[in-house]
Amino acid sequence: MTQVLTKPLLEIKHLDVDYGLGDAAVRAVRDVNLTIHRGEVVGLAGESGSGKSTLAYGVTRLLPPPGVVAGGSVTYHPADGEPYDVLSLNHAELRKFRWAETSIVFQGAMNSLNPVHKIDIQMMDAIKAHEPGLSKAARVARAKEMLRLVGIAEDRLEAYPHQLSGGMRQRVMIGMALALQPQLVIMDEPTTALDVVMQRQILGQLVELRERLGFSVLFITHDLSLLVEFSDRIAIMYGGRIVEEAPSADIYRDPLHPYSAGLLRSFPALRGERRELTGIPGSPPDLRGMPTGCSFHPRCPKRFEPCDTILPILGKPDDHVGRARTVACHLHPVTAG
Secondary structure (H helix, E strand, O other): OOOOOOOEEEEEEEEEEEEOOHHHOEEEEEEEEEEEEOOOEEEEEOOOOOOHHHHHHHHOOOOOOOEEEEEEEEEEOOOOOOOEEHHHOOHHHHHHHEOOOEEEEOOOHHHOOOOOOOHHHHHHHHHHHHOOOOOHHHHHHHHHHHHHHOOOOHHHHHOOHHHOOHHHHHHHHHHHHOOOOOOEEEEEOOOOOOOHHHHHHHHHHHHHHHHHHOOEEEEEEOOHHHHHHHOOEEEEEEOOEEEEEEEHHHHHHOOOOHHHHHHHOOOOOOOOOOOOOOOOOOOOOOOOOOOOOOOOHHHOOOOOHHHHOOOOOOEEEHHHOOOOOEEOOOOOOEEEO
């Protein structure tokens, strides 16, 4: 996909997220900077434990205890009005921001529906909570419209969750996330528990909905192969930091960070010659005792002297001047800022 960058919708600057307090705190997200533009699909990839979901929950202030945002800002640019910092919103303001401006489809979303309530009650409850002035007939009409958007027959509103397949429940959750026409939809590994055929169907439908409705997407997954085709830009996370960010085509054709290259080698190519899948040796770092220098250096096949002791800065690589990409790797000296 190609996307001409427009105005920013959400700007994350120097975000830190901790679990715990004081000396016992574990920093799960470290100095993350990421901008999502209007109408853009941004992919966030990395192994389990790299901080992807924590970043999403920090941005939406949904961190479960003892998670806490320790620093940084999250600036939202509404279609009308002045930008504001999401981290400074009070409870009433935050309630208006969630679901109406930014919605989230959680990991394992198909199990997020209440098993004892029919689909119509759950969909209309979310609409009523944010638009209490709507009549019941208008709420029913909106719920039916959302089901049609995600390819489900209207009569399934009367069904209980257990009467729907996994893929249908997943699509119901996507419909609920779009019910109030948010500007940003955060999707946290929404297709992980589904087979590949259903994954393709849901992602194809999501692309169509995004093009029709114009919302932005932050798509979180450990499966980089999904993001290459679906996203405009991809950010790679490792050890709580973003280590590379670039247009999806650039990540696919020419990954600069050895970790990005390792992720790409972990899934089979759709075209071209057959190749051996190599993966990445070792395990992700323990956040309670991060390695010195580059956190990837214990697993990196290209490490050299500075990697062990000097933390690389995320910036524009000097050997790719003029390209819209950043990387944090000593193999590619950068211009900071």
